[in-house]
Amino acid sequence: MIDTATGSAAALSPVELAEKWFEVVSLGGGHNTNVVLAGVTLLGLAAGMVGVFSMLKKQSLVADAFAHASLAGVGAAFLLHGAFFAGGGRRNMAVLLLGAALSGSLAVAAISWLGRRTRLPADTATAAVSSASFGLGIVLLSLARRISGADQAGLDGLIFGSAASMTRGDAQLMAAVAGIVLIAVLGASAPLTAAAFNERFARVRGLPVGFIEALLAALVAAITIAGLQAVGMLLVVAMLVIPPATARLWTRRVPGLLTLSGLLGASAAFLGASVSAILPNAPAGALIILVSAASFAISLIAAPHRGLVAGLIRQRAVRHRARAEAHRPPRPIAGTAPGTRAGTGGGTST
Amino acid sequence: MILREQSGVPLSIAGLSVAYRAEPVLWNVHWSARAGSMTAIVGPNGAGKTTMLSAALELVPRLAGEIRFWGQPLSAVRERVAFVPQRESIDWDFPVTAKDVVRMGATRGASWWIPSWARRLSPAAKDEIHRADSALAQVHMTDFQDRPIGELSGGQQQRVFLARALAQDGDLILLDEPFAGVDAGTEDVLTEALRALTAQGKTVVAVHHDLDTVAERFDDVLVLNREVVAQGAASDVLANPSVKRLFRGSEPEFATLS
Amino acid sequence: MIPDALRTFLTLDFAPLLAVTLAAGTLGLLGSFLVLERRAMIGDAMAHSVLPGLVAGFLITGSRAPFPMFVGALAAAGLASAAISFITRYGRIDPSTAIGVVFTSLFALGILGVEASGARNVDLDLDCVLSGQLELLYWRPPSTYAELLSPATVLTLPREVLILGALAVLTPLLLALVWKPLTAATFDRTYATTRGLRPTLVRSAVFALTTVTIVASFEALGSILVVALLTCPAAAARLRGGRLAGFVCMSALFGAASGVFGYLGATQLAPTVIGGSIDASGTVASLSGLILAVMALRHRSRSAE
Numbered sequence: 016m017i018d019t020a021t022g023s024a025a026a027l028s029p030v031e032l033a034e035k036w037f038e039v040v041s042l043g044g045g046h047n048t049n050v051v052l053a054g055v056t057l058l059g060l061a062a063g064m065v066g067v068f069s070m071l072k073k074q075s076l077v078a079d080a081f082a083h084a085s086l087a088g089v090g091a092a093f094l095l096h097g098a099f100f101a102g103g104g105r106r107n108m109a110v111l112l113l114g115a116a117l118s119g120s121l122a123v124a125a126i127s128w129l130g131r132r133t134r135l136p137a138d139t140a141t142a143a144v145s146s147a148s149f150g151l152g153i154v155l156l157s158l159a160r161r162i163s164g165a166d167q168a169g170l171d172g173l174i175f176g177s178a179a180s181m182t183r184g185d186a187q188l189m190a191a192v193a194g195i196v197l198i199a200v201l202g203a204s205a206p207l208t209a210a211a212f213n214e215r216f217a218r219v220r221g222l223p224v225g226f227i228e229a230l231l232a233a234l235v236a237a238i239t240i241a242g243l244q245a246v247g248m249l250l251v252v253a254m255l256v257i258p259p260a261t262a263r264l265w266t267r268r269v270p271g272l273l274t275l276s277g278l279l280g281a282s283a284a285f286l287g288a289s290v291s292a293i294l295p296n297a298p299a300g301a302l303i304i305l306v307s308a309a310s311f312a313i314s315l316i317a318a319p320h321r322g323l324v325a326g327l328i329r330q331r332a333v334r335h336r337a338r339a340e341a342h343r344p345p346r347p348i349a350g351t352a353p354g355t356r357a358g359t360g361g362g363t364s365t
Numbered sequence: 366m367i368l369r370e371q372s373g374v375p376l377s378i379a380g381l382s383v384a385y386r387a388e389p390v391l392w393n394v395h396w397s398a399r400a401g402s403m404t405a406i407v408g409p410n411g412a413g414k415t416t417m418l419s420a421a422l423e424l425v426p427r428l429a430g431e432i433r434f435w436g437q438p439l440s441a442v443r444e445r446v447a448f449v450p451q452r453e454s455i456d457w458d459f460p461v462t463a464k465d466v467v468r469m470g471a472t473r474g475a476s477w478w479i480p481s482w483a484r485r486l487s488p489a490a491k492d493e494i495h496r497a498d499s500a501l502a503q504v505h506m507t508d509f510q511d512r513p514i515g516e517l518s519g520g521q522q523q524r525v526f527l528a529r530a531l532a533q534d535g536d537l538i539l540l541d542e543p544f545a546g547v548d549a550g551t552e553d554v555l556t557e558a559l560r561a562l563t564a565q566g567k568t569v570v571a572v573h574h575d576l577d578t579v580a581e582r583f584d585d586v587l588v589l590n591r592e593v594v595a596q597g598a599a600s601d602v603l604a605n606p607s608v609k610r611l612f613r614g615s616e617p618e619f620a621t622l623s
Numbered sequence: 624m625i626p627d628a629l630r631t632f633l634t635l636d637f638a639p640l641l642a643v644t645l646a647a648g649t650l651g652l653l654g655s656f657l658v659l660e661r662r663a664m665i666g667d668a669m670a671h672s673v674l675p676g677l678v679a680g681f682l683i684t685g686s687r688a689p690f691p692m693f694v695g696a697l698a699a700a701g702l703a704s705a706a707i708s709f710i711t712r713y714g715r716i717d718p719s720t721a722i723g724v725v726f727t728s729l730f731a732l733g734i735l736g737v738e739a740s741g742a743r744n745v746d747l748d749l750d751c752v753l754s755g756q757l758e759l760l761y762w763r764p765p766s767t768y769a770e771l772l773s774p775a776t777v778l779t780l781p782r783e784v785l786i787l788g789a790l791a792v793l794t795p796l797l798l799a800l801v802w803k804p805l806t807a808a809t810f811d812r813t814y815a816t817t818r819g820l821r822p823t824l825v826r827s828a829v830f831a832l833t834t835v836t837i838v839a840s841f842e843a844l845g846s847i848l849v850v851a852l853l854t855c856p857a858a859a860a861r862l863r864g865g866r867l868a869g870f871v872c873m874s875a876l877f878g879a880a881s882g883v884f885g886y887l888g889a890t891q892l893a894p895t896v897i898g899g900s901i902d903a904s905g906t907v908a909s910l911s912g913l914i915l916a917v918m919a920l921r922h923r924s925r926s927a928e
Binding site: 070075147154249253298307323 | 902
């Protein structure tokens with residue numbers, strides 16, 4: 016995608032950069048750039064929406080373990096097809112991604128197995144499995160290099176993200192997966208909400224909770240795999256985590272969360288990717304995450320109900336009221352003013 | 366200022382208000398514990414019972430109000446105040462034995478910084494071990510003292526926690542729901558141990574959830590519903606129609622009262 | 624005279640082996656408290672957050688001088704853990720989500736810094752971030768046994784090894800000093816507060832030491848290994864049951880064993896089997912995971928009792 020930016024950006028003035036950015040944003044950056052931009056934006060939209068359900072189920076970091084563990088699958092696939100890659104042929108992204116999906120799923124299964132068998136806290140199991148399997152991935156990669164002498168080019172891209180090295184086919188694949196996930200989320204949002212909100216209730220109502228959970232896991236996996244190339248396995252979880260967390264600061268209702276989180280994810284992806292297209296050496300994945308992080312930070316401070324500023328103002332008010340009343344001991348309610356005041360709590364001085 | 370010259374009152378609270386963020390949980394509470402008595406703090410869910418104990422122990426910040434133990438701030442009399450927290454707040458998988466837990470209660474001052482293998486060097490250690498052992502015996506847990514805490518039943522865990530407070534040998538014992546979810550045998554053991562304390566002139570204050578048993582187990586009652594609804598001798602307070610009205614239908618366990 | 628084979632080993636492998644083992648034992652020891660406090664993911668987040676600190680230290684001083692980068696990394700790790708507790712507390716967001724937000728943001732900042740600053744050309748390579756630079760720990764051993772065994776020789780070891788050695792000595796000492804208050808604070812924080820033990824202070828001291836150890840280990844071992852050693856040995860030791868002291872020691876032992884055998888396997892065994900060494904950090908991490916897997920398989924699940 017950075018093919019439009021092979022020239023040194025350091026030499027460009029801010030005005031020139033702005034013009035260039037405007038060109039990219041108005042889809043004048045070349046067909047390849049446009050496909051990647053559209054794919055990443057779609058991915059951001061889908062990830063933002065899927066992430067809402069992960070967050071509601073407090074499973075935000077399962078995706079992180081999935082992504083870390085996917086390296087082992089990439090390494091294994093790389094090893095098995097070492098000769099093929101060494102032949103100088105085009106890297107077979109589909110095979111690598113298949114390996115990634117398999118090992119990621121294995122890791123998620125291992126985490127839940129540890130949880131069921133041992134009572135280890137969930138976060139310990141998650142951190143242990145994700146780091147150990149990532150280590151295994153590194154070992155497999157070094158083994159592959161040792162045995163086949165295969166070139167690791169493109170694999171760094173999967174770890175740290177490299178939208179720049181995506182082919183049009185890669186981008187189309189990413190967009191297609193994101194599109195399918197999006198349709199699935201929109202279609203299944205009611206049962207997903209029910210299962211995430213109150214699992215037991217959903218079960219009683221006859222919803223196939225097991226199937227819905229598997230569906231959510233599959234959607235998270237699809238997003239993670241689709242985002243590996245553009246964002247990288249160490250950061251892709253952020254696309255699932257930050258937009259929902261930001262949306263949570265503004266609204267509590269699920270439809271609002273889904274809309275807002277999707278929009279935040281899409282706009283961060285669009286902004287990050289387009290800026291990356293005009294700046295050399297500015298990886299799209301990192302920029303997307305940083306745009307997201309900025310929107311989170313602003314929301315944390317300024318959101319109307321849950322924001323820090325609003326909270327401080329309300330807290331000051333209630334403290335003031337409490338101090339004013341503290342030296343007037345109220346008569347016990349019982350026996351004096353029967354009944355009605357008991358439930359009103361602190362609302363006595365207003 | 367209201368609370369000075371109250372060296373005979375184990376716990377006195379004046380104008381206490383506590384908010385969770387900007388939501389008041391406790392509003393303008395004035396109350397004193399009677400020395401040598403057993404008081405139950407009762408009230409519906411979310412009435413601020415636990416919060417009141419937490420605020421008294423300076424575990425949560427307060428918006429306003431003054432708290433005194435025997436007329437002094439908590440920091441001056443910390444060792445005389447023992448606390449038994451709610452069982453839910455504990456990680457029961459933690460690798461300690463019952464004895465380890467009770468020893469924590471017996472440990473005082475500089476002993477915290479002396480490793481257990483160097484215990485013999487400390488003159489206070491003998492006394493600590495004795496206090497821990499007799500506290501375990503008092504709740505009938507001596508036979509289980511080397512069990513990991515997670516392998517004990519709920520009632521046994523609660524007894525260990527009471528033993529930890531007993532081993533501290535404080536003069537005021539604050540308990541948060543000591544009778545919640547324990548077996549009948551444990552209920553009797555706990556009641557007996559607490560009665561033994563008041564017989565020695567010590568004061569017991571417990572958050573309690575079961576209105577049916579308040580009158581038989583406690584001398585005094587404080588009814589909270591964010592504000593003080595009623596306080597006084599158990600029989601008087603429970604006979605009060607407004608108190609009955611407060612609990613009617615609010616929770617199944619309280620509904621039996623009406 | 625020292626024979627050549629041993630000399631080669633001492634030159635190429637001794638310092639890295641020592642670094643891995645010291646770091647692994649210390650991280651295993653400190654990780655046991657993180658796991659007990661259910662803060663394993665915070666260790667993970669801090670290890671990832673070290674990167675922007677290193678980059679900042681590099682950018683501000685313009686050199687790869689160790690001290691500013693160490694300070695930068697420490698500041699970044701501290702910032703990460705402070706931000707996580709801040710967001711959890713004031714934003715009312717569940718801890719795992721807050722962790723996900725913070726460490727990805729900081730890591731993204733670090734990657735952008737490495738790529739955009741030109742730091743990459745100066746060997747702040749992203750691969751080193753993952754697997755460290757064990758192979759750069761190179762030592763010129765003395766030529767006779769007498770010199771080798773003299774205490775002064777220790778000081779000729781690489782700086783990283785000396786720092787990790789100091790931490791490996793300091794950590795057990797500090798833990799022994801604060802043992803009882805730390806136990807009380809970790810087991811039941813509320814109770815510890817009511818006894819006037821300042822649990823926050825005690826835990827912060829241990830947590831600060833953990834941060835320093837993470838940062839000191841990061842450069843040599845890389846981020847994956849740091850996270851794996853903070854969690855896997857402690858999780859494995861946790862499955863053994865028993866009392867606190869035994870658990871903590873077992874965790875340190877599992878860590879050190881992963882370090883020794885993982886490193887020797889990757890650098891000594893692998894060449895004879897497959898004709899070349901494999902990534903040592905990755906092997907140590909995998910081995911620690913394997914220990915956890917074995918312990919979990921041997922574990923008698925409680926429901927079966």
